[in-house]
Amino acid sequence: MHIAILGGTGDIGQGLALRLAADTAHEITVGSREAEKAETKAEEYTTELDSRGLDAAVGGAENAAAAADARVIVLAVPPYHVGDTVEAVADALEVGDVLVSPATGMKRDEEGFHYHKPGAGSVTRIAADAAPDGVAVVGAFHNLAAARLANLDAELGIDTLVIGDDEDAKQTVEDIAEGIEGLRALDAGGIANAPEIEGITPLLINVASNNDGLHDLGVRFE
């Protein structure tokens, strides 16, 4: 399957691009608002994969071009760019495409990081509200340990919770996620259940910063 990772130059985007290219047979294209930046990152990722003897090229393109060829499009952009990004690529999407939302809103004060719940209810809901008719939105990849994800030498051993109102789209994303070695995908229901999941991301930062020896955390349900 062809997967585009818009914002594939950020940390979660980088990790997903590398892991999916390394562990699965999917065709991966990273997208950016600037084609040149996406191409440069794609070359970097390809070199990294090549250095490990992996014959898995990552492509790079401007966001809309990346989305046009893909069946699944991951919105690995900051939360305040999720709506804009969906609108910017909307004309390139086809009925049956699936948008994946991993972003979460956070604010910081002297106590730590807190979930900044958007007026729409969740960042996943913002993506769903912006999506064209016939394009399903699935929330996934919210609570990943970013540095570990991007380090192909590191074992993951963590879960990702998947939410969506279209069961087929959700299954597609669960299958993609499970293709990553050491990542378990769990169904957490519909998009209405997004806030509690998005809220774990600031919590992971608080737990890491308050406990010696813990950093770059993910979560397991057991």
Place this chain on the structure above:
Amino acid sequence: MHIAILGGTGDIGQGLALRLAADTAHEITVGSREAEKAETKAEEYTTELDSRGLDAAVGGAENAAAAADARVIVLAVPPYHVGDTVEAVADALEVGDVLVSPATGMKRDEEGFHYHKPGAGSVTRIAADAAPDGVAVVGAFHNLAAARLANLDAELGIDTLVIGDDEDAKQTVEDIAEGIEGLRALDAGGIANAPEIEGITPLLINVASNNDGLHDLGVRFE
């Protein structure tokens, strides 16, 4: 240390009472609004512990009487009774006592369970607002697998996140929690960080109900 578990006849209260009595040297008293109910449950727990060859008696008393003798008082009551319960036992508390809040607010709709954030900001904050001067409130034991906790044959292997604005009180509760075999206590900062933790409880129910083979979940940060 003497620990009272108010609402110690409910599922989390039962699990905490049994585990603390079985695994630690703390003196445990379960509290209830009715002394007789507390005494009956305490006898049940003592019989259960005795049947395993554990010489660890659990006491039972009406809430205020249970709180009067204890240094640490766990508010294992439904969220809408947390404020009332603190007020009901306030006269029995002494400066230096520690209240522990494990409750969370939930509502249910056709999508599943959702965190019902109280107007005060969190259930832990409700407890803190109701506590007398000099009595610190610590949030802990929110996201435990209740049935597993109450089954002394089951291995826990899960974490509890601990929050509080009084570092000494928080350390006291972390030490108590770590006394339970298979439970790791992690510092998640101040009470302002409670909502994201309380929100994990409904999420655990959603994940368990949407995935075959998963039930009675807890969480690990790794």
